[in-house]
Amino acid sequence: MEDDRLPTDVWVMAHVRRANDAGIAAYVVRKGARLGGTVLVKVSQPDLGCRVLSQVRDLDGKLGWMAAHGDDPVSETEANAYIARAVDRDPDVWVVEFEDREGRHPFDGKEL
Numbered sequence: 001m002e003d004d005r006l007p008t009d010v011w012v013m014a015h016v017r018r019a020n021d022a023g024i025a026a027y028v029v030r031k032g033a034r035l036g037g038t039v040l041v042k043v044s045q046p047d048l049g050c051r052v053l054s055q056v057r058d059l060d061g062k063l064g065w066m067a068a069h070g071d072d073p074v075s076e077t078e079a080n081a082y083i084a085r086a087v088d089r090d091p092d093v094w095v096v097e098f099e100d101r102e103g104r105h106p107f108d109g110k111e112l
Contacts, residue, residue, distance in 0.1 A: 009034045012094055018106040025099040026106075029083075033092035040086055041065065042079055042097040043105050049073030051103065052082050056112065063109035 005011070012028060019026035032038070039055040052068035068082050083095055098105045 007035045008032065008037045008039065008094060012039060012096060015106045016096065019098055022104070022106065024104055024106065027097045028094070029097050030087065030093070030095035032090075032094040037092040037094050038090065039094045039096060039107075040083055041105050041107060042083065042095065043103050044076070044079075044097065044099045045073060045101060045103045046099070048103075050076055050079035052079050053105075053111065054086070058112075063107075064112045065107065065109055066112050 006014075009031070016026040016028060029042070041053040041055075043051045043053070045051075049072075051073055053065040054068060056064050056066050058064055069078070087093055087095070096105075
């Protein structure tokens with residue numbers, strides 16, 4: 001199977017720029033493997049809390065996102081603890097944080 005996906009660093013930075021263009025504050029908190037690191041997304045909503053989404057792919061290779069804590073936001077401390085554990089398990093992981101009142105992020109793929 002041929003893999004024509006962009007390197008992770010290019011893909012992440014394109015989405016950070018896309019978020020900034022849409023008025024969503026975006027930060028690369030941690031850079032992982034340049035070519036193939038997976039991505040964790042932290043979406044912070046002021047006064048509501050945070051959601052952490054893990055990059056996953058379905059059997060057909062389509063991108064999706066799995067919520068680390070279900071549908072409900074968690075505290076910043078709890079979100080950061082989850083991210084720290086994920087980084088301990090996989091040092092190649094990228095962490096991208098978005099701050100948006102509506103809880104938006106620019107990555108394609110449905111939430112599973």
